[in-house]
Amino acid sequence: MADDIIRAGVIGDPIKHSRSPIIHGYWLRQLSIAGRYDTIHVPAGTAPAFFSSMIESGLAGCNVTVPHKEAALAVMDELTDTARSIGAVNTVWAEGGKLIGDNTDSYGYAANLDQRAPGWDRGGKATVIGAGGAARAIVYALLERGFDRVAIVNRTLGRAEQLANHFGPRISAHPFDALSAEMNDATLVVNTTTLGMEGKDSYTFDLSSVPEDALVSDIVYTPLVTPLLAAAKERGLRTADGLGMLLHQAVPGFERWFGARPKVSGELRALVLATM
Ligand code: ATR
Structure with a gap:
């Protein structure tokens, strides 16, 4: 060669x-x-x-x-x-x-929203679903972009607590059954779990508590319209799919x-x- x-x-x-x-x-x-x-x-x-x-x-x-x-x-x-x-x-x-x-990954997440959902980083509270490796990159991006508070909601509370401890006082950790309550004052909701991904566990999200000016995003891109994004569209909320993060990263x-x-x-x- x-x-x-x-x-x-x-x-x-x-x-x-x-x-x-x-x-x-x-x-x-x-x-x-x-x-x-x-x-x-x-x-x-x-x-x-x-x-x-x-x-x-x-x-x-x-x-x-x-x-x-x-x-x-x-x-x-x-x-x-x-x-x-x-x-x-x-x-x-x-x-x-x-x-x-x-x-x-954090750059990719933020750059995608900059392109597809301008104004997404207006601060306030972000609700992050999941506490795995992908969540760490997303939380990093959210803090860098000036969100005042980040609530991490996860099936295994201990992992959410670990992430909260790692990233400091603007982060809080919550069990999965607190999801609705933690979304009711969110400016941004993001799914970082594999829930809804093709071949993985499915889930029906209830977004009735989400403020109507919130942005809902998913980092899963197979399918492009995930159960979370479908529920958000149904409510008329602004959405951003996960494909852009893959491209921008x-x-x-x-x-x-x-x-x-x-x-x-x-x-x-x-x-x-x-x-x-
Ligand atoms: P990644 O590095 O891609 O984020 P991971 O570290 O395996 O992958 O994390 C996967 C995330 O999806 C975790 O938040 C996981 O929850 P747990 O920490 O409780 O394992 C979440 N997840 C996967 N399947 C789930 C399910 N059926 N219900 C709720 N959360 C799920």
Whole structure:
């Protein structure tokens, strides 16, 4: 392979169904950049071995997905403040012989809402459903964007409490049966759980307590209209789906590896939608 081709990819296990190659491939073509972006199957438990030879193998960097996001954190030479605070790495690049780990999920969540729901970050209270890894990135974004309070509602209360302790006094933790009560003064409601995702548990959300000017968002994008978003639309609330976060979180990595800042366009969205 010619040395002048910049190479990057996404590591995970499983990895076949990743849509990242479609996104980066589109930008490479659109910007006429001599580059490649491939899926790389890295079995669970072997991320440290992969990273120890990543620079030698000629990769400019990679995205990191399930189950390696936490393992990657431990083997980076340097971390951005965002990756350290979220506790997971999803984007890696090589710089001066060192591996730098970042997390662009919080950026992706916020950038998508900036594009599709301007004014979403007017402060007030956000109600976050879930307390897993995805929730950590979302809570980070909400605090960065100035929400005054964030209520985390989760099936396992202890995980919500852990997240609240990690992020400090603006965060509170609640059991799942407090969801309706915690949504009644929200300016933003976001689902970060797998509830409603194809192949996962379903759920019927009761949004009758949600203020009529609230924004309701989901980070699940299969299906595009999740049970939460369907309930929000039924009530006439403003909604934002999860596909945009996937597209926007890819932007910073592409810019690092390939040296040009790509745009999230309607054409890209349609291209990825056509694969779903
Ligand atoms: P991720 O890193 O993608 O966020 P995760 O850490 O497994 O994945 O977190 C999944 C989230 O979905 C958790 O908040 C989980 O709740 P628990 O902490 O109680 O496990 C939530 N979740 C998954 N299935 C659920 C269900 N059937 N009912 C309620 N919450 C569910």
